[in-house]
Amino acid sequence: MAEHYPIAPQVVDPIETHINYTIDGLIGLLNVRRVQLLELVRNTREEKRAAGIARDQMIAQLTEAQAHLQEDLRENPLQSMQKRIVQEMNDKLRDLRNNIPVVTQLKWQCDTRDLETSISRMGEIVQVPIGVPDYAAFQTSTVATGKQGSRPGELYGPSGVAIHEDSHRIFVANYYNHRVEIFSDTGEYLNQLGVGQLYKSHGIAIHRETVYVSCFGDSNVYQFTLTDMSLVRKIGGMGSNNGQFNCPSQLTTDPIGHVFIADTNNNRISVHDTDLNHIRNITHQSMSYPNDVKVSRDRVYVLCPYNNPCIHVLTIEGDKLHSLITKGQGMDVLRPWFFCLDPLKNFIISDYESHSIRVFSPEGNLLHTIGTEGHQRGMFYYPQGIAITPNGRLVCVSKNENCALQIYY
Missing domain, CATH: 2.120.10.30 (TolB, C-terminal domain)
Structure with a gap:
């Protein structure tokens, strides 16, 4: 049963609400992509040790990117937020693509296209299952x-x-x-x-x-x-x-x-x-x-x-x-x-x-x-x-x- 809270005598800041909503959506998308990467690496046919190293590097980079993203969103004003987020994610995605094993390269490129499109919309993030054509x-x-x-x-x-x-x-x-x-x-x-x-x-x-x-x-x-x-x-x-x-x-x-x-x-x-x-x-x-x-x-x-x-x-x-x-x-x-x-x-x-x-x-x-x-x-x-x-x-x-x-x- 949903809880009901008393109405507090305060004014909700729409900018803060917008930022929080965007952060939650981006974190959710990052978590989805991290799970997909783990699954891809588990299934790769490359030598186990090399695949394990690649997986750990990707997880570490995604975790670092997520941490930097949260920090930037807290510290930077709204008017520069979109530009900084897009630049940050583009840099990280480019680095990840260069280190992804060949057998997983195609799936990761297509998945990230979804993420990049979602980021560019800023505040209109809708999670669509991977594999749904546009x-x-x-x-x-x-x-x-x-x-x-x-x-x-x-x-x-x-x-x-x-x-x-x-x-x-x-x-x-x-x-x-x-x-x-x-x-x-x-x-x-x-x-x-x-x-x-x-x-x-x-x-x-x-x-x-x-x-x-x-x-x-x-x-x-x-x-x-x-x-x-x-x-x-x-x-x-x-x-x-x-x-x-x-x-x-x-x-x-x-x-x-x-x-x-x-x-x-x-x-x-x-x-x-x-x-x-x-x-x-x-x-x-x-x-x-x-x-x-x-x-x-x-x-x-x-x-x-x-x-x-x-x-x-x-x-x-x-x-x-x-x-x-x-x-x-x-x-x-x-x-x-x-x-x-x-x-x-x-x-x-x-x-x-x-x-x-x-x-x-x-x-x-x-x-x-x-x-x-x-x-x-x-x-x-x-x-x-x-x-x-x-x-x-x-x-x-x-x-x-x-x-x-x-x-x-």
Whole structure:
């Protein structure tokens, strides 16, 4: 129960209130970044002793920066506060970047961009989870690559998209080229997967160092290892029995590695373990031709683009909670094809017929529209797979002739 204090006969200084509010926000952001740095250093694959030294240096510098920041805020007048804070933090961030191990460099740069933006606003600090794209700033894509074609790095009918959590590499199911293309998160072509083994690759999901690919052409699901890009196993074949599929579409994994497969023409979600052994099916009378599926800690989200297009929200056990109607009832998406969720549980939907990307709140309210019809950068022609990298980059593919892969950040 909240405590109630008697009103004291004093005047609240608005400048002091503003300073305290800003200090609290900055300290909170610094603490968040310190925790993230500790986690990054723990996970680095560099030699343990070198990583430990780097971690201790970063913590010490952040602690020193925080102490200096608090001291400066107490001693300096308001009119010079913003300039001094920005200069102080820029110096510290520059020093930290120069000493961060290579494997953590990219994450730290993206995280600090959030911090620098927050500092510059001064007094308007809002903590947003790392990994939420700045949709309002996306006028055109930062990177546009992967033009239509069949040569390495080119895309012909790109479909599903998945992101490798640690390296941020982008994996694209290259449907008519019967393979998977691999790009960096800056659009550089890196490698291929499944050449000569896949037939009309459609959906893709990644869990740690394992890649799962579904194929329309043979109704199989394939498992590859990223260690040497080799095929581990395949399951399926046309049918409706457990472990069989009828045009499997997109697939996803949960935190422990269970694979959820949108078995489109069987009107179900087929759930498998990490070795693709069948566990159970999720079905519902209103689940009609599912094309995409996503899983959070306690929810399963199923996109059904045909008939009455909607996203069904289910419990992790498969019990239906509610549906978000995407066409004609609020969300106004003509043909939702693929979707993903950001850390705030916003829905990012590729609208196949309006040639655009649309962002909706968890309640189904339209927040942003990205792109128009066309083949140039910042435009889409039948957008397909969509994903968000851990550092907040929006990745989407479409049937564009000139830029089939676009990255926004």
